[in-house]
Amino acid sequence: MADLRRLRYFLAVAQERNFTRAAERLHIAQPALSRQVRQLEQELGVRLLDRTTQSVEPTEAGRLLMERGAALCDEADRLWRDVRGYAAGESGSLSFGYSASTGYETAPTLLAALAEAHPGIRTSTRLLPTGEILAGVADGTLDVGLVRCPPPAPQLVRTLVRLEPQGVLMAEGHPLAGRPAVDVAALAGEILLTHARGDNPGHYDAIAGIFERAGVSPRLRERHLSFDAAQMPVAQGDAVSVVGESARPGLPAGLVWRPLSPAAAIEIHLLTRGDTERPATARLLRVASGTARARGWLRSPS
Structure with a gap:
Protein backbone atom coordinates (compact mmCIF):
# COMPACT_ATOMS: atom_id res chain seq x y z
CA MET A 1 0.00 0.00 0.00
CA ALA A 2 1.31 3.43 -0.94
CA ASP A 3 2.60 5.67 1.82
CA LEU A 4 0.04 8.30 2.88
CA ARG A 5 2.86 10.80 3.21
CA ARG A 6 3.67 10.41 -0.51
CA LEU A 7 -0.02 10.73 -1.33
CA ARG A 8 -0.13 14.04 0.53
CA TYR A 9 2.95 15.21 -1.41
CA PHE A 10 1.30 14.33 -4.71
CA LEU A 11 -1.91 16.12 -3.73
CA ALA A 12 0.00 19.29 -2.91
CA VAL A 13 1.74 19.28 -6.30
CA ALA A 14 -1.48 18.47 -8.17
CA GLN A 15 -3.35 21.26 -6.37
CA GLU A 16 -0.62 23.85 -6.82
CA ARG A 17 0.23 22.70 -10.36
CA ASN A 18 3.80 23.58 -9.47
CA PHE A 19 6.58 21.72 -7.64
CA THR A 20 8.18 24.88 -6.25
CA ARG A 21 4.99 26.22 -4.68
CA ALA A 22 4.10 22.76 -3.38
CA ALA A 23 7.55 22.37 -1.79
CA GLU A 24 7.19 25.75 -0.08
CA ARG A 25 3.73 24.78 1.18
CA LEU A 26 5.04 21.48 2.56
CA HIS A 27 8.26 23.02 3.92
CA ILE A 28 10.52 20.50 2.16
CA ALA A 29 13.16 20.80 -0.54
CA GLN A 30 11.91 20.62 -4.12
CA PRO A 31 14.26 17.76 -5.17
CA ALA A 32 13.02 15.66 -2.25
CA LEU A 33 9.41 16.37 -3.21
CA SER A 34 10.05 15.38 -6.86
CA ARG A 35 11.71 12.16 -5.70
CA GLN A 36 8.77 11.24 -3.45
CA VAL A 37 6.22 11.79 -6.22
CA ARG A 38 8.26 9.67 -8.66
CA GLN A 39 8.43 6.87 -6.05
CA LEU A 40 4.64 7.03 -5.68
CA GLU A 41 4.24 6.67 -9.43
CA GLN A 42 6.58 3.68 -9.38
CA GLU A 43 4.64 2.05 -6.54
CA LEU A 44 1.34 2.48 -8.38
CA GLY A 45 2.76 1.65 -11.79
CA VAL A 46 1.18 4.66 -13.51
CA ARG A 47 2.13 8.21 -14.44
CA LEU A 48 0.24 10.67 -12.27
CA LEU A 49 1.58 13.99 -13.56
CA ASP A 50 2.40 15.37 -16.98
CA ARG A 51 5.42 17.60 -16.43
CA THR A 52 6.54 20.38 -18.76
CA THR A 53 8.90 23.27 -18.23
CA GLN A 54 5.90 25.56 -17.85
CA SER A 55 3.36 23.55 -15.88
CA VAL A 56 2.40 20.35 -14.11
CA GLU A 57 -0.94 18.75 -14.94
CA PRO A 58 -2.50 15.61 -13.46
CA THR A 59 -3.05 12.74 -15.85
CA GLU A 60 -6.37 10.90 -15.94
CA ALA A 61 -5.05 8.56 -13.24
CA GLY A 62 -3.78 11.58 -11.32
CA ARG A 63 -7.20 13.23 -11.42
CA LEU A 64 -8.76 10.05 -10.01
CA LEU A 65 -6.16 9.99 -7.24
CA MET A 66 -6.77 13.68 -6.52
CA GLU A 67 -10.50 13.13 -6.20
CA ARG A 68 -10.40 10.08 -3.98
CA GLY A 69 -7.02 10.61 -2.33
CA ALA A 70 -8.06 13.85 -0.66
CA ALA A 71 -11.03 12.07 0.95
CA LEU A 72 -8.72 9.26 2.05
CA CYS A 73 -6.34 11.70 3.75
CA ASP A 74 -9.23 13.49 5.45
CA GLU A 75 -10.55 10.19 6.78
CA ALA A 76 -7.09 9.19 7.97
CA ASP A 77 -6.79 12.51 9.81
CA ARG A 78 -10.13 11.92 11.51
CA LEU A 79 -9.08 8.39 12.45
CA TRP A 80 -5.80 9.56 13.99
CA ARG A 81 -7.66 12.25 15.97
CA ASP A 82 -10.20 9.71 17.21
CA VAL A 83 -7.52 7.24 18.27
CA ARG A 84 -5.55 9.96 20.05
CA GLY A 85 -8.83 11.01 21.68
CA TYR A 86 -9.19 7.55 23.19
CA ALA A 87 -5.73 7.75 24.68
CA ALA A 88 -6.43 11.21 26.09
CA GLY A 89 -9.86 10.25 27.42
CA GLU A 90 -11.57 12.77 25.14
Missing part, protein backbone atom coordinates in the same frame (compact mmCIF):
# COMPACT_ATOMS: atom_id res chain seq x y z
CA SER A 91 -13.49 10.06 23.29
CA GLY A 92 -14.48 6.48 23.86
CA SER A 93 -17.27 4.77 25.72
CA LEU A 94 -18.22 4.06 29.34
CA SER A 95 -20.65 1.53 30.76
CA PHE A 96 -22.16 3.07 33.88
CA GLY A 97 -24.24 1.20 36.45
CA TYR A 98 -26.24 2.99 39.11
CA SER A 99 -28.72 2.04 41.81
CA ALA A 100 -32.31 3.29 41.99
CA SER A 101 -31.61 5.63 44.90
CA THR A 102 -28.72 7.35 43.10
CA GLY A 103 -30.89 7.84 40.02
CA TYR A 104 -32.93 10.66 41.55
CA GLU A 105 -30.22 13.29 41.23
CA THR A 106 -26.64 12.08 41.73
CA ALA A 107 -26.26 9.90 38.63
CA PRO A 108 -28.03 12.29 36.21
CA THR A 109 -26.00 15.23 37.49
CA LEU A 110 -22.67 13.45 37.08
CA LEU A 111 -23.53 12.14 33.61
CA ALA A 112 -24.72 15.56 32.45
CA ALA A 113 -21.49 17.13 33.69
CA LEU A 114 -19.44 14.50 31.85
CA ALA A 115 -21.39 15.05 28.61
CA GLU A 116 -20.83 18.80 28.84
CA ALA A 117 -17.12 18.54 29.61
CA HIS A 118 -16.33 15.65 27.24
CA PRO A 119 -18.99 15.28 24.54
CA GLY A 120 -16.87 12.71 22.71
CA ILE A 121 -17.35 10.12 25.45
CA ARG A 122 -20.37 7.90 24.84
CA THR A 123 -22.02 6.55 27.99
CA SER A 124 -24.34 3.56 28.27
CA THR A 125 -26.25 3.37 31.54
CA ARG A 126 -27.85 0.51 33.44
CA LEU A 127 -30.13 0.67 36.46
CA LEU A 128 -29.10 -2.31 38.60
CA PRO A 129 -29.29 -3.66 42.14
CA THR A 130 -26.25 -2.83 44.23
CA GLY A 131 -24.93 -6.40 44.23
CA GLU A 132 -24.96 -6.55 40.44
CA ILE A 133 -23.15 -3.23 40.21
CA LEU A 134 -20.39 -4.47 42.51
CA ALA A 135 -20.05 -7.69 40.52
CA GLY A 136 -20.15 -5.86 37.18
CA VAL A 137 -17.35 -3.47 38.06
CA ALA A 138 -15.29 -6.32 39.51
CA ASP A 139 -15.55 -8.49 36.39
CA GLY A 140 -15.26 -5.64 33.91
CA THR A 141 -18.85 -5.77 32.63
CA LEU A 142 -19.22 -2.22 33.95
CA ASP A 143 -16.56 0.48 33.81
CA VAL A 144 -18.07 2.51 36.64
CA GLY A 145 -20.68 1.98 39.33
CA LEU A 146 -22.50 4.46 41.56
CA VAL A 147 -23.83 3.07 44.84
CA ARG A 148 -24.56 3.93 48.45
CA CYS A 149 -22.19 2.65 51.14
CA PRO A 150 -20.29 0.04 49.08
CA PRO A 151 -18.22 -2.49 51.04
CA PRO A 152 -14.41 -2.45 50.73
CA ALA A 153 -13.18 -4.84 48.03
CA PRO A 154 -9.53 -5.47 47.06
CA GLN A 155 -10.12 -5.09 43.32
CA LEU A 156 -12.35 -2.02 43.54
CA VAL A 157 -11.49 1.63 44.09
CA ARG A 158 -14.07 3.72 45.95
CA THR A 159 -14.30 7.45 45.26
CA LEU A 160 -16.59 9.41 47.58
CA VAL A 161 -18.75 11.83 45.59
CA ARG A 162 -21.51 12.69 48.00
CA LEU A 163 -22.50 12.81 51.65
CA GLU A 164 -26.25 12.87 51.15
CA PRO A 165 -28.36 14.25 54.03
CA GLN A 166 -31.05 11.83 55.15
CA GLY A 167 -34.62 12.55 56.10
CA VAL A 168 -37.93 10.92 56.88
CA LEU A 169 -40.36 10.17 54.07
CA MET A 170 -43.97 10.04 55.30
CA ALA A 171 -47.55 10.74 54.39
CA GLU A 172 -48.44 14.40 54.55
CA GLY A 173 -51.06 13.60 57.20
CA HIS A 174 -48.53 11.95 59.51
CA PRO A 175 -48.27 13.58 62.97
CA LEU A 176 -44.56 14.30 62.39
CA ALA A 177 -45.09 15.89 58.97
CA GLY A 178 -45.68 19.35 60.40
CA ARG A 179 -42.25 19.56 61.98
CA PRO A 180 -39.35 21.30 60.16
CA ALA A 181 -37.10 18.38 61.16
CA VAL A 182 -37.78 15.01 62.76
CA ASP A 183 -35.86 13.95 65.84
CA VAL A 184 -34.60 10.39 65.51
CA ALA A 185 -36.02 9.62 68.95
CA ALA A 186 -39.51 10.50 67.68
CA LEU A 187 -39.37 7.50 65.36
CA ALA A 188 -39.17 4.98 68.20
CA GLY A 189 -42.76 3.85 67.78
CA GLU A 190 -42.85 3.97 63.98
CA ILE A 191 -42.73 1.16 61.46
CA LEU A 192 -39.63 1.80 59.37
CA LEU A 193 -39.75 0.52 55.80
CA THR A 194 -36.36 -0.84 54.72
CA HIS A 195 -34.80 -3.12 52.15
CA ALA A 196 -33.41 -6.51 53.13
CA ARG A 197 -29.89 -6.28 54.51
CA GLY A 198 -28.59 -8.62 51.82
CA ASP A 199 -29.57 -6.14 49.11
CA ASN A 200 -27.03 -3.60 50.35
CA PRO A 201 -25.48 -4.42 53.74
CA GLY A 202 -23.50 -1.19 53.93
CA HIS A 203 -26.52 1.04 53.50
CA TYR A 204 -28.68 -1.07 55.81
CA ASP A 205 -26.05 -0.88 58.54
CA ALA A 206 -25.60 2.87 58.04
CA ILE A 207 -29.32 3.49 58.55
CA ALA A 208 -29.38 1.13 61.54
CA GLY A 209 -26.42 3.04 62.97
CA ILE A 210 -28.38 6.31 62.95
CA PHE A 211 -30.95 4.76 65.27
CA GLU A 212 -28.45 2.88 67.40
CA ARG A 213 -26.55 6.08 68.19
CA ALA A 214 -29.82 7.63 69.35
CA GLY A 215 -30.74 4.57 71.42
CA VAL A 216 -33.83 3.97 69.30
CA SER A 217 -35.12 0.65 67.99
CA PRO A 218 -37.85 1.24 65.40
CA ARG A 219 -40.00 -1.60 64.18
CA LEU A 220 -38.59 -2.73 60.84
CA ARG A 221 -40.55 -3.90 57.85
CA GLU A 222 -38.48 -5.32 55.03
CA ARG A 223 -39.57 -4.60 51.53
CA HIS A 224 -38.60 -6.83 48.62
CA LEU A 225 -40.07 -4.79 45.77
CA SER A 226 -37.07 -3.35 43.93
CA PHE A 227 -38.78 -0.14 42.80
CA ASP A 228 -41.99 1.61 43.81
CA ALA A 229 -42.23 5.19 42.56
CA ALA A 230 -45.52 5.71 44.40
CA GLN A 231 -44.06 4.61 47.76
CA MET A 232 -47.35 2.87 48.51
CA PRO A 233 -46.86 1.69 52.14
CA VAL A 234 -45.61 5.15 53.09
CA ALA A 235 -48.33 6.97 51.15
CA GLN A 236 -51.00 4.82 52.84
CA GLY A 237 -49.63 5.77 56.26
CA ASP A 238 -48.57 2.23 57.11
CA ALA A 239 -44.87 3.08 57.54
CA VAL A 240 -42.20 5.74 57.21
CA SER A 241 -38.86 5.50 55.44
CA VAL A 242 -35.44 7.12 55.74
CA VAL A 243 -34.30 8.37 52.32
CA GLY A 244 -31.84 10.88 50.92
CA GLU A 245 -32.71 14.49 50.13
CA SER A 246 -32.29 13.87 46.39
CA ALA A 247 -35.66 12.06 46.42
CA ARG A 248 -37.42 15.18 47.67
CA PRO A 249 -38.04 17.15 44.42
CA GLY A 250 -39.87 14.32 42.65
CA LEU A 251 -42.06 13.06 45.49
CA PRO A 252 -45.54 11.84 44.56
CA ALA A 253 -48.45 13.93 45.79
CA GLY A 254 -49.36 13.18 49.37
CA LEU A 255 -45.81 12.56 50.59
CA VAL A 256 -43.44 14.86 52.48
CA TRP A 257 -39.75 14.70 53.37
CA ARG A 258 -38.29 16.18 56.53
CA PRO A 259 -34.59 16.16 57.50
CA LEU A 260 -33.43 14.09 60.44
CA SER A 261 -32.27 15.68 63.66
CA PRO A 262 -29.48 15.32 64.54
CA ALA A 263 -28.37 15.57 60.92
CA ALA A 264 -27.19 12.35 59.30
CA ALA A 265 -25.69 11.56 55.89
CA ILE A 266 -25.15 8.49 53.74
CA GLU A 267 -22.04 8.05 51.59
CA ILE A 268 -22.36 7.67 47.82
CA HIS A 269 -19.32 6.34 45.98
CA LEU A 270 -18.16 5.84 42.44
CA LEU A 271 -16.63 2.38 41.99
CA THR A 272 -13.89 1.63 39.47
CA ARG A 273 -11.27 -1.05 38.93
CA GLY A 274 -7.87 0.43 39.64
CA ASP A 275 -5.97 -2.21 37.66
CA THR A 276 -7.83 -1.56 34.39
CA GLU A 277 -8.74 2.11 34.59
CA ARG A 278 -9.37 3.56 31.12
CA PRO A 279 -8.66 7.17 30.13
CA ALA A 280 -12.39 7.92 29.81
CA THR A 281 -12.94 6.58 33.33
CA ALA A 282 -10.27 8.91 34.65
CA ARG A 283 -12.06 11.81 32.94
CA LEU A 284 -15.31 10.87 34.68
CA LEU A 285 -13.61 10.74 38.06
CA ARG A 286 -12.14 14.22 37.55
CA VAL A 287 -15.50 15.60 36.43
CA ALA A 288 -17.22 13.95 39.40
CA SER A 289 -14.71 15.45 41.82
CA GLY A 290 -15.25 18.94 40.42
CA THR A 291 -19.02 18.53 40.40
CA ALA A 292 -19.06 17.31 44.01
CA ARG A 293 -17.03 20.32 45.15
CA ALA A 294 -19.11 22.80 43.17
CA ARG A 295 -22.38 21.47 44.56
CA GLY A 296 -21.17 21.11 48.13
CA TRP A 297 -21.88 17.40 48.11
CA LEU A 298 -18.95 16.58 50.36
CA ARG A 299 -19.91 18.88 53.21
CA SER A 300 -21.16 17.09 56.29
CA PRO A 301 -24.77 18.07 57.08
CA SER A 302 -25.33 20.09 60.21
Whole structure:
Protein backbone atom coordinates (compact mmCIF):
# COMPACT_ATOMS: atom_id res chain seq x y z
CA MET A 1 0.00 0.00 0.00
CA ALA A 2 1.31 3.43 -0.94
CA ASP A 3 2.60 5.67 1.82
CA LEU A 4 0.04 8.30 2.88
CA ARG A 5 2.86 10.80 3.21
CA ARG A 6 3.67 10.41 -0.51
CA LEU A 7 -0.02 10.73 -1.33
CA ARG A 8 -0.13 14.04 0.53
CA TYR A 9 2.95 15.21 -1.41
CA PHE A 10 1.30 14.33 -4.71
CA LEU A 11 -1.91 16.12 -3.73
CA ALA A 12 0.00 19.29 -2.91
CA VAL A 13 1.74 19.28 -6.30
CA ALA A 14 -1.48 18.47 -8.17
CA GLN A 15 -3.35 21.26 -6.37
CA GLU A 16 -0.62 23.85 -6.82
CA ARG A 17 0.23 22.70 -10.36
CA ASN A 18 3.80 23.58 -9.47
CA PHE A 19 6.58 21.72 -7.64
CA THR A 20 8.18 24.88 -6.25
CA ARG A 21 4.99 26.22 -4.68
CA ALA A 22 4.10 22.76 -3.38
CA ALA A 23 7.55 22.37 -1.79
CA GLU A 24 7.19 25.75 -0.08
CA ARG A 25 3.73 24.78 1.18
CA LEU A 26 5.04 21.48 2.56
CA HIS A 27 8.26 23.02 3.92
CA ILE A 28 10.52 20.50 2.16
CA ALA A 29 13.16 20.80 -0.54
CA GLN A 30 11.91 20.62 -4.12
CA PRO A 31 14.26 17.76 -5.17
CA ALA A 32 13.02 15.66 -2.25
CA LEU A 33 9.41 16.37 -3.21
CA SER A 34 10.05 15.38 -6.86
CA ARG A 35 11.71 12.16 -5.70
CA GLN A 36 8.77 11.24 -3.45
CA VAL A 37 6.22 11.79 -6.22
CA ARG A 38 8.26 9.67 -8.66
CA GLN A 39 8.43 6.87 -6.05
CA LEU A 40 4.64 7.03 -5.68
CA GLU A 41 4.24 6.67 -9.43
CA GLN A 42 6.58 3.68 -9.38
CA GLU A 43 4.64 2.05 -6.54
CA LEU A 44 1.34 2.48 -8.38
CA GLY A 45 2.76 1.65 -11.79
CA VAL A 46 1.18 4.66 -13.51
CA ARG A 47 2.13 8.21 -14.44
CA LEU A 48 0.24 10.67 -12.27
CA LEU A 49 1.58 13.99 -13.56
CA ASP A 50 2.40 15.37 -16.98
CA ARG A 51 5.42 17.60 -16.43
CA THR A 52 6.54 20.38 -18.76
CA THR A 53 8.90 23.27 -18.23
CA GLN A 54 5.90 25.56 -17.85
CA SER A 55 3.36 23.55 -15.88
CA VAL A 56 2.40 20.35 -14.11
CA GLU A 57 -0.94 18.75 -14.94
CA PRO A 58 -2.50 15.61 -13.46
CA THR A 59 -3.05 12.74 -15.85
CA GLU A 60 -6.37 10.90 -15.94
CA ALA A 61 -5.05 8.56 -13.24
CA GLY A 62 -3.78 11.58 -11.32
CA ARG A 63 -7.20 13.23 -11.42
CA LEU A 64 -8.76 10.05 -10.01
CA LEU A 65 -6.16 9.99 -7.24
CA MET A 66 -6.77 13.68 -6.52
CA GLU A 67 -10.50 13.13 -6.20
CA ARG A 68 -10.40 10.08 -3.98
CA GLY A 69 -7.02 10.61 -2.33
CA ALA A 70 -8.06 13.85 -0.66
CA ALA A 71 -11.03 12.07 0.95
CA LEU A 72 -8.72 9.26 2.05
CA CYS A 73 -6.34 11.70 3.75
CA ASP A 74 -9.23 13.49 5.45
CA GLU A 75 -10.55 10.19 6.78
CA ALA A 76 -7.09 9.19 7.97
CA ASP A 77 -6.79 12.51 9.81
CA ARG A 78 -10.13 11.92 11.51
CA LEU A 79 -9.08 8.39 12.45
CA TRP A 80 -5.80 9.56 13.99
CA ARG A 81 -7.66 12.25 15.97
CA ASP A 82 -10.20 9.71 17.21
CA VAL A 83 -7.52 7.24 18.27
CA ARG A 84 -5.55 9.96 20.05
CA GLY A 85 -8.83 11.01 21.68
CA TYR A 86 -9.19 7.55 23.19
CA ALA A 87 -5.73 7.75 24.68
CA ALA A 88 -6.43 11.21 26.09
CA GLY A 89 -9.86 10.25 27.42
CA GLU A 90 -11.57 12.77 25.14
CA SER A 91 -13.49 10.06 23.29
CA GLY A 92 -14.48 6.48 23.86
CA SER A 93 -17.27 4.77 25.72
CA LEU A 94 -18.22 4.06 29.34
CA SER A 95 -20.65 1.53 30.76
CA PHE A 96 -22.16 3.07 33.88
CA GLY A 97 -24.24 1.20 36.45
CA TYR A 98 -26.24 2.99 39.11
CA SER A 99 -28.72 2.04 41.81
CA ALA A 100 -32.31 3.29 41.99
CA SER A 101 -31.61 5.63 44.90
CA THR A 102 -28.72 7.35 43.10
CA GLY A 103 -30.89 7.84 40.02
CA TYR A 104 -32.93 10.66 41.55
CA GLU A 105 -30.22 13.29 41.23
CA THR A 106 -26.64 12.08 41.73
CA ALA A 107 -26.26 9.90 38.63
CA PRO A 108 -28.03 12.29 36.21
CA THR A 109 -26.00 15.23 37.49
CA LEU A 110 -22.67 13.45 37.08
CA LEU A 111 -23.53 12.14 33.61
CA ALA A 112 -24.72 15.56 32.45
CA ALA A 113 -21.49 17.13 33.69
CA LEU A 114 -19.44 14.50 31.85
CA ALA A 115 -21.39 15.05 28.61
CA GLU A 116 -20.83 18.80 28.84
CA ALA A 117 -17.12 18.54 29.61
CA HIS A 118 -16.33 15.65 27.24
CA PRO A 119 -18.99 15.28 24.54
CA GLY A 120 -16.87 12.71 22.71
CA ILE A 121 -17.35 10.12 25.45
CA ARG A 122 -20.37 7.90 24.84
CA THR A 123 -22.02 6.55 27.99
CA SER A 124 -24.34 3.56 28.27
CA THR A 125 -26.25 3.37 31.54
CA ARG A 126 -27.85 0.51 33.44
CA LEU A 127 -30.13 0.67 36.46
CA LEU A 128 -29.10 -2.31 38.60
CA PRO A 129 -29.29 -3.66 42.14
CA THR A 130 -26.25 -2.83 44.23
CA GLY A 131 -24.93 -6.40 44.23
CA GLU A 132 -24.96 -6.55 40.44
CA ILE A 133 -23.15 -3.23 40.21
CA LEU A 134 -20.39 -4.47 42.51
CA ALA A 135 -20.05 -7.69 40.52
CA GLY A 136 -20.15 -5.86 37.18
CA VAL A 137 -17.35 -3.47 38.06
CA ALA A 138 -15.29 -6.32 39.51
CA ASP A 139 -15.55 -8.49 36.39
CA GLY A 140 -15.26 -5.64 33.91
CA THR A 141 -18.85 -5.77 32.63
CA LEU A 142 -19.22 -2.22 33.95
CA ASP A 143 -16.56 0.48 33.81
CA VAL A 144 -18.07 2.51 36.64
CA GLY A 145 -20.68 1.98 39.33
CA LEU A 146 -22.50 4.46 41.56
CA VAL A 147 -23.83 3.07 44.84
CA ARG A 148 -24.56 3.93 48.45
CA CYS A 149 -22.19 2.65 51.14
CA PRO A 150 -20.29 0.04 49.08
CA PRO A 151 -18.22 -2.49 51.04
CA PRO A 152 -14.41 -2.45 50.73
CA ALA A 153 -13.18 -4.84 48.03
CA PRO A 154 -9.53 -5.47 47.06
CA GLN A 155 -10.12 -5.09 43.32
CA LEU A 156 -12.35 -2.02 43.54
CA VAL A 157 -11.49 1.63 44.09
CA ARG A 158 -14.07 3.72 45.95
CA THR A 159 -14.30 7.45 45.26
CA LEU A 160 -16.59 9.41 47.58
CA VAL A 161 -18.75 11.83 45.59
CA ARG A 162 -21.51 12.69 48.00
CA LEU A 163 -22.50 12.81 51.65
CA GLU A 164 -26.25 12.87 51.15
CA PRO A 165 -28.36 14.25 54.03
CA GLN A 166 -31.05 11.83 55.15
CA GLY A 167 -34.62 12.55 56.10
CA VAL A 168 -37.93 10.92 56.88
CA LEU A 169 -40.36 10.17 54.07
CA MET A 170 -43.97 10.04 55.30
CA ALA A 171 -47.55 10.74 54.39
CA GLU A 172 -48.44 14.40 54.55
CA GLY A 173 -51.06 13.60 57.20
CA HIS A 174 -48.53 11.95 59.51
CA PRO A 175 -48.27 13.58 62.97
CA LEU A 176 -44.56 14.30 62.39
CA ALA A 177 -45.09 15.89 58.97
CA GLY A 178 -45.68 19.35 60.40
CA ARG A 179 -42.25 19.56 61.98
CA PRO A 180 -39.35 21.30 60.16
CA ALA A 181 -37.10 18.38 61.16
CA VAL A 182 -37.78 15.01 62.76
CA ASP A 183 -35.86 13.95 65.84
CA VAL A 184 -34.60 10.39 65.51
CA ALA A 185 -36.02 9.62 68.95
CA ALA A 186 -39.51 10.50 67.68
CA LEU A 187 -39.37 7.50 65.36
CA ALA A 188 -39.17 4.98 68.20
CA GLY A 189 -42.76 3.85 67.78
CA GLU A 190 -42.85 3.97 63.98
CA ILE A 191 -42.73 1.16 61.46
CA LEU A 192 -39.63 1.80 59.37
CA LEU A 193 -39.75 0.52 55.80
CA THR A 194 -36.36 -0.84 54.72
CA HIS A 195 -34.80 -3.12 52.15
CA ALA A 196 -33.41 -6.51 53.13
CA ARG A 197 -29.89 -6.28 54.51
CA GLY A 198 -28.59 -8.62 51.82
CA ASP A 199 -29.57 -6.14 49.11
CA ASN A 200 -27.03 -3.60 50.35
CA PRO A 201 -25.48 -4.42 53.74
CA GLY A 202 -23.50 -1.19 53.93
CA HIS A 203 -26.52 1.04 53.50
CA TYR A 204 -28.68 -1.07 55.81
CA ASP A 205 -26.05 -0.88 58.54
CA ALA A 206 -25.60 2.87 58.04
CA ILE A 207 -29.32 3.49 58.55
CA ALA A 208 -29.38 1.13 61.54
CA GLY A 209 -26.42 3.04 62.97
CA ILE A 210 -28.38 6.31 62.95
CA PHE A 211 -30.95 4.76 65.27
CA GLU A 212 -28.45 2.88 67.40
CA ARG A 213 -26.55 6.08 68.19
CA ALA A 214 -29.82 7.63 69.35
CA GLY A 215 -30.74 4.57 71.42
CA VAL A 216 -33.83 3.97 69.30
CA SER A 217 -35.12 0.65 67.99
CA PRO A 218 -37.85 1.24 65.40
CA ARG A 219 -40.00 -1.60 64.18
CA LEU A 220 -38.59 -2.73 60.84
CA ARG A 221 -40.55 -3.90 57.85
CA GLU A 222 -38.48 -5.32 55.03
CA ARG A 223 -39.57 -4.60 51.53
CA HIS A 224 -38.60 -6.83 48.62
CA LEU A 225 -40.07 -4.79 45.77
CA SER A 226 -37.07 -3.35 43.93
CA PHE A 227 -38.78 -0.14 42.80
CA ASP A 228 -41.99 1.61 43.81
CA ALA A 229 -42.23 5.19 42.56
CA ALA A 230 -45.52 5.71 44.40
CA GLN A 231 -44.06 4.61 47.76
CA MET A 232 -47.35 2.87 48.51
CA PRO A 233 -46.86 1.69 52.14
CA VAL A 234 -45.61 5.15 53.09
CA ALA A 235 -48.33 6.97 51.15
CA GLN A 236 -51.00 4.82 52.84
CA GLY A 237 -49.63 5.77 56.26
CA ASP A 238 -48.57 2.23 57.11
CA ALA A 239 -44.87 3.08 57.54
CA VAL A 240 -42.20 5.74 57.21
CA SER A 241 -38.86 5.50 55.44
CA VAL A 242 -35.44 7.12 55.74
CA VAL A 243 -34.30 8.37 52.32
CA GLY A 244 -31.84 10.88 50.92
CA GLU A 245 -32.71 14.49 50.13
CA SER A 246 -32.29 13.87 46.39
CA ALA A 247 -35.66 12.06 46.42
CA ARG A 248 -37.42 15.18 47.67
CA PRO A 249 -38.04 17.15 44.42
CA GLY A 250 -39.87 14.32 42.65
CA LEU A 251 -42.06 13.06 45.49
CA PRO A 252 -45.54 11.84 44.56
CA ALA A 253 -48.45 13.93 45.79
CA GLY A 254 -49.36 13.18 49.37
CA LEU A 255 -45.81 12.56 50.59
CA VAL A 256 -43.44 14.86 52.48
CA TRP A 257 -39.75 14.70 53.37
CA ARG A 258 -38.29 16.18 56.53
CA PRO A 259 -34.59 16.16 57.50
CA LEU A 260 -33.43 14.09 60.44
CA SER A 261 -32.27 15.68 63.66
CA PRO A 262 -29.48 15.32 64.54
CA ALA A 263 -28.37 15.57 60.92
CA ALA A 264 -27.19 12.35 59.30
CA ALA A 265 -25.69 11.56 55.89
CA ILE A 266 -25.15 8.49 53.74
CA GLU A 267 -22.04 8.05 51.59
CA ILE A 268 -22.36 7.67 47.82
CA HIS A 269 -19.32 6.34 45.98
CA LEU A 270 -18.16 5.84 42.44
CA LEU A 271 -16.63 2.38 41.99
CA THR A 272 -13.89 1.63 39.47
CA ARG A 273 -11.27 -1.05 38.93
CA GLY A 274 -7.87 0.43 39.64
CA ASP A 275 -5.97 -2.21 37.66
CA THR A 276 -7.83 -1.56 34.39
CA GLU A 277 -8.74 2.11 34.59
CA ARG A 278 -9.37 3.56 31.12
CA PRO A 279 -8.66 7.17 30.13
CA ALA A 280 -12.39 7.92 29.81
CA THR A 281 -12.94 6.58 33.33
CA ALA A 282 -10.27 8.91 34.65
CA ARG A 283 -12.06 11.81 32.94
CA LEU A 284 -15.31 10.87 34.68
CA LEU A 285 -13.61 10.74 38.06
CA ARG A 286 -12.14 14.22 37.55
CA VAL A 287 -15.50 15.60 36.43
CA ALA A 288 -17.22 13.95 39.40
CA SER A 289 -14.71 15.45 41.82
CA GLY A 290 -15.25 18.94 40.42
CA THR A 291 -19.02 18.53 40.40
CA ALA A 292 -19.06 17.31 44.01
CA ARG A 293 -17.03 20.32 45.15
CA ALA A 294 -19.11 22.80 43.17
CA ARG A 295 -22.38 21.47 44.56
CA GLY A 296 -21.17 21.11 48.13
CA TRP A 297 -21.88 17.40 48.11
CA LEU A 298 -18.95 16.58 50.36
CA ARG A 299 -19.91 18.88 53.21
CA SER A 300 -21.16 17.09 56.29
CA PRO A 301 -24.77 18.07 57.08
CA SER A 302 -25.33 20.09 60.21
